[in-house]
Every structure is written in C-alpha cells, then in structure tokens.
Amino acid sequence: MRATWVIFKREFGAYFNSTIAYVFAIVFFLTVGGVYVLFMFREGKADMRLFFELLPWFFIWLVSGVSMRLWAEEKKVGTQEVLLTLPVTSLQAVMGKYLGALAFMLLCLALTFPFPLSLYLLGTPDWGPIIGGYLAAVLVLAMFLAIGAFFSSVTQNQIVAFILTALVLALLSLAGIPPVYSNIMAIQREVGEFVRWVAVTYHFGNIARGIVDSRDVIYALSLAAFFLYLNVAMVEGRR
Amino acid sequence: MAEAMVTVENLRKTFGNVVAVDSISFKVHRGEILGLLGPNGAGKTTTMRILTCYIAPDSGTAKVAGADITDDPLEVKRHIGYLPENAPVYTEMSVKEYLRFMADVRGCKGSARKERIEWVVEHCGLQPKYLATIGTLSKGYRQRVGLAQAMIHDPDLLILDEPTSGLDPRQIIEIRDLIREIGKTKTVFLSTHIMQEVEAICSRSVIIHKGKLVADGKPDELRTAAAGASRVVARIKAPPEELRGELGRLQGAGEVSVEAAEGAAAGGAVWCDCRISFQKGMDPEEGGERIFALVRDRGWSLRRLQFERISMEDVFLQLTREGAA
Numbered sequence: 001m002r003a004t005w006v007i008f009k010r011e012f013g014a015y016f017n018s019t020i021a022y023v024f025a026i027v028f029f030l031t032v033g034g035v036y037v038l039f040m041f042r043e044g045k046a047d048m049r050l051f052f053e054l055l056p057w058f059f060i061w062l063v064s065g066v067s068m069r070l071w072a073e074e075k076k077v078g079t080q081e082v083l084l085t086l087p088v089t090s091l092q093a094v095m096g097k098y099l100g101a102l103a104f105m106l107l108c109l110a111l112t113f114p115f116p117l118s119l120y121l122l123g124t125p126d127w128g129p130i131i132g133g134y135l136a137a138v139l140v141l142a143m144f145l146a147i148g149a150f151f152s153s154v155t156q157n158q159i160v161a162f163i164l165t166a167l168v169l170a171l172l173s174l175a176g177i178p179p180v181y182s183n184i185m186a187i188q189r190e191v192g193e194f195v196r197w198v199a200v201t202y203h204f205g206n207i208a209r210g211i212v213d214s215r216d217v218i219y220a221l222s223l224a225a226f227f228l229y230l231n232v233a234m235v236e237g238r239r
Numbered sequence: 240m241a242e243a244m245v246t247v248e249n250l251r252k253t254f255g256n257v258v259a260v261d262s263i264s265f266k267v268h269r270g271e272i273l274g275l276l277g278p279n280g281a282g283k284t285t286t287m288r289i290l291t292c293y294i295a296p297d298s299g300t301a302k303v304a305g306a307d308i309t310d311d312p313l314e315v316k317r318h319i320g321y322l323p324e325n326a327p328v329y330t331e332m333s334v335k336e337y338l339r340f341m342a343d344v345r346g347c348k349g350s351a352r353k354e355r356i357e358w359v360v361e362h363c364g365l366q367p368k369y370l371a372t373i374g375t376l377s378k379g380y381r382q383r384v385g386l387a388q389a390m391i392h393d394p395d396l397l398i399l400d401e402p403t404s405g406l407d408p409r410q411i412i413e414i415r416d417l418i419r420e421i422g423k424t425k426t427v428f429l430s431t432h433i434m435q436e437v438e439a440i441c442s443r444s445v446i447i448h449k450g451k452l453v454a455d456g457k458p459d460e461l462r463t464a465a466a467g468a469s470r471v472v473a474r475i476k477a478p479p480e481e482l483r484g485e486l487g488r489l490q491g492a493g494e495v496s497v498e499a500a501e502g503a504a505a506g507g508a509v510w511c512d513c514r515i516s517f518q519k520g521m522d523p524e525e526g527g528e529r530i531f532a533l534v535r536d537r538g539w540s541l542r543r544l545q546f547e548r549i550s551m552e553d554v555f556l557q558l559t560r561e562g563a564a
Binding site: 002003006009010013017018077078079081082086088238239 | 288291292293295313316317323324325327329330332336340343344345346
C-alpha cells in the first residue's frame with residue numbers, strides 16, 4: 001500500500017513537469033469548452049446531455065495523449081529497470097502509475113466544472129443527470145486509461161502506444177453508433193449484440209440521461225480490471 | 240573466507256536461440272568488491288538482472304543474503320542497491336525529489352530518511368546539484384545520482400552495472416574512489432569490460448565469456464594463471480657470451496635472450512639487452528634481485544632493470560580466446 005502510494009505521488013507529480021501532458025490537457029479543455037459554448041447555448045437548455053454524449057470522443061484524445069508515456073517512456077529511458085528492482089510488486093507498480101495518471105485526468109475533467117456552474121448561474125439545471133454524467137465520465141476515464149496504460153506497456157515507442165490506444169478507444173466508441181451494431185446484428189444477431197454491449201457509447205448514453213445502472217458500472221470496471229490485469233501480465237512478461 | 244553474500248548456482252538464461260548465461264556458478268563474499276569481467280555481450284547485464292529479480296532465470300538458483308531470487312524476490316530486492324547500465328533516472332525530477340522518492344519507496348521515514356539522504360548526497364558529491372533537475376546534469380553527475388539512489392537504504396549489497404562507462408577520465412577516477420570507499424564497509428558486485436578497472440578496485444574477479452564462466456580469482460592469481468612465466472628486461476654491460484651463460488644459471492631462470500647492442504670485440508664488455516623469463520609462480524622481483532646480485536659480484540654495469548607485468552588485458556584476451564575455442 002505504501003509503495004503504491006509513493007509511486008502514485010511520483011507519477012501524478014511527473015505530469016506537472018510534462019509539457020505534452022499540459023498540451024493535451026489544454027487542448028482538451030479548449031475543444032470541449034468550445035463545443036460546449038457553441039452547442040449548449042444555441043440549444044438554450046439548462047442541461048449537459050449533449051456535453052456528456054460527446055465527452056467520450058474527447059476522452060479518446062486526452063487519454064491516448066496522457067497515457068502513452070506511462071510505461072513506454074520508462075522502458076525507453078530504462079527507469080523501468082530501477083522501478084521494478086525496487087521492493088515493489090508488479091501490481092503495486094501498475095496500480096501506482098495507473099492511479100497517478102487517473103488523478104491527473106480527473107483534474108482535467110474538473111476543468112469543466114465551470115460549465116455546470118454557468119448553468120446554475122443562468123438557469124435552473126436538473127442536477128441528477130449532471131451528477132450522473134460526471135460519475136459516468138469518471139468511469140469512462142478509468143476504463144479508457146486502463147486500456148491506454150496497457151498499450152503503453154506493449155511498446156517503448158510512445159507514438160505507437162498513442163495510435164494503438166486511440167484506435168481501440170475509437171473502435172469502442174464507434175461500435176455503439178446504431179448503424180454499426182444494427183448492421184452487424186442483421187447479419188449475425190449475437191455478434192451484433194456483443195458489439196453493442198462492448199461499446200462505451202451504448203453504456204454511457206444511458207448514464208448521460210441520469211440513469212446509473214449497476215450493469216454499466218460493472219461494464220466499465222470489469223474492462224478496466226481486465227486491461228490492468230493485462231498490464232501486470234505485460235510487466236511480468238519481461239521476465 | 241567470509242560468508243557468502245550472493246550464491247549463484249548453475250544459472251542459465253536464454254533469449255530465443257541465444258544462450259545469454261550458460262550454467263554459471265560463483266559466490267560473492269561479504270565485504271569484498273567482486274568484478275564481473277567480460278566482453279560486451281558476455282552475459283554480464285543478464286546476470287545482474289537475474290540477481291536483482293528484474294528477469295527470471297530459465298534454470299538454476301541464486302540467493303542474496305539468504306533469500307532466494309525466485310521464492311522471495313521482495314526480500315532479495317530489499318537487500319540490494321542497484322545501478323543499472325547507463326544509470327537511468329527520472330530526468331524531470333530534481334535530485335532532491337528523486338532521492339526522496341527512492342527513500343520513500345524503500346520505506347525510510349522521518350529522521351532516518353533525512354540522515355540517509357544527507358549521507359548519500361555528501362558521499363556522492365551531490366551538494367552542488369541537489370536542487371538541479373536531473374535532466375540538466377552531466378553524465379558524471381547522473382551516474383552519481385544513480386549511485387546515491389542505490390545506496391539510499393544502506394543496502395548490504397551494491398550491484399553496479401558498468402558504473403564508469405561513458406565517463407571522462409577524471410569522473411572515472413572519482414567514481415572508482417567512491418566505490419573503493421563504499422567497498423570498505425559494503426559488499427560490491429560490479430561489472431565492467433575494462434580490465435584496468437578490475438585491477439584498480441576489485442579484490443576478486445569473475446570472468447565470463449559467451450555466457451560461460453572462464454575464470455574466478457584475485458586479479459594477481461588470474462594473471463599468474465594465465466601468464467605462465469613472468470619476465471624481466473635488463474640492460475647490462477658485460478661480455479655477451481659470459482652474460483648469457485651466467486643468466487641461464489640463475490635460480491629459477493627459464494628462457495634467456497641476450498642481444499649485444501654494439502659490435503662486440505672478442506671478450507670485451509658491451510651493452511646488452513637481456514630478456515629473462517622466470518618460472519611460473521615466481522615473484523619477478525626476486526629474479527631482479529638475483530640479476531642485480533650477479534652484476535654486482537662480477538663488477539658489471541647495469542642501466543635498466545624492468546619487470547614486464549602481464550596486464551589483466553593479456554589475461555583477459557587469453558582467457559576469452561580459450562573460451563571461444
């Protein structure tokens with residue numbers, strides 16, 4: 001526990017010394033903010049439904065950009081050898097680094113708090129869907145990041161890690177678009193249903209309406225756990 | 240000999256078709272500085288990575304301070320301070336942050352942490368760069384940061400992979416002095432492909448070549464083992480024929496060659512360059528003493544008396560050549 005906490009602190013701190021992380025955080029904030037201002041205010045409704053529906057698409061870039069260095073950089077520079085010869089287990093190292101990156105991304109998400117605040121100042125928003133939306137956003141970040149951390153551990157090239165992560169996250173998001181899974185369903189029903197189940201947008205759409213279903217929570221957490229397990233296996237696999 | 244800090248038994252590791260480490264066994268005794276010597280690609284780094292539990296062996300075992308590398312890697316890691324090749328460090332951190340991080344992971348707390356950090360900073364000469372970002376430091380300073388990190392928890396065993404590679408001559412001397420200093424109280428296991436390094440700092444060395452152990456002993460022992468005879472070179476003014484005969488009769492003398500430097504008149508004394516090999520295992524200085532005694536007794540003149548020291552380089556080349564055959 002202590003080792004995980006120490007590694008968490010270092011990892012979290014490293015993002016504040018990383019130019020690339022700042023760039024991705026700022027670009028995320030600017031694009032998400034720009035879209036929010038353009039669409040929300042034009043619709044004139046005091047809710048954030050569209051915002052939460054679009055969020056996974058922004059997360060693809062944010063997560064890929066922030067997670068690519070997680071293990072690839074350690075491998076490239078060789079610090080992984082120092083880290084893993086310390087008296088820590090692979091699981092502690094993986095979790096410490098993962099949680100450190102997650103904390104940084106939650107901070108990026110917190111940058112969007114002015115949006116609901118502005119709704120509160122300008123109208124009377126329904127808080128249920130907004131709180132539900134943020135809860136969902138945290139789950140999606142946790143799941144996306146586990147995927148990003150895993151792909152960062154398969155290569156020492158950060159660009160490769162970025163592309164692989166973005167590709168997989170994009171596929172996971174695209175799979176939930178009706179024409180995609182319904183066409184597959186028409187050919188083979190079970191496959192189509194699986195494609196829809198695995199899609200982040202399918203589960204996330206529910207939550208953005210303010211419905212927090214335990215099945216969606218289990219979906220996100222089990223995928224996160226699965227990829228973290230693969231991450232540990234990759235780190236152990238060096239041996 | 241003191242008890243063993245590290246015991247390696249029949250360690251073997253392959254990468255695909257390449258046998259990186261081929262059934263090697265050796266011991267590192269408590270309190271010694273053991274050099275692991277071998278050409279690039281001999282399996283030095285692989286051996287060290289196995290001992291530090293970074294990679295697992297295919298077969299064989301190793302124990303560090305009584306703990307088994309396979310059964311209890313965490314305990315093994317607690318006893319070791321490790322400096323990997325090229326001293327990888329988190330470049331975005333300052334020296335202070337980095338050392339604190341390392342101390343924290345190792346579980347040094349409160350005043351103990353403060354004391355240990357002060358100790359390594361002082362002993363590794365890091366005071367001037369304590370607040371600097373590691374990325375801005377020179378190779379020499381980074382190496383010191385790597386050493387400081389390895390010693391932060393006052394480990395029983397220091398494992399240093401090529402601690403002086405990539406440094407300039409001055410830095411090399413500084414790091415060697417530091418290692419010698421540490422070696423007074425700690426057990427050090429270091430690797431190098433530089434023969435002089437072993438002579439300069441190690442109390443014993445193990446030579447590996449193509450994954451196999453080819454020699455194990457003190458540098459002097461290895462030298463004698465590999466060298467065969469030791470040789471003395473002298474310039475003596477004497478009648479060449481007589482000189483050749485007398486030198487040949489010296490106790491322990493083997494092969495003798497005498498070359499007259501100038502045209503010698505029959506029976507006249509001229510300057511001669513002589514090479515005398517002495518028997519295996521004999522101290523060449525004793526041979527020198529006998530040569531001098533001979534010159535003094537006969538009233539000859541002596542201008543030069545030199546010992547041809549067989550360098551570790553020769554030892555190394557000879558052993559690795561044999562290993563390859």
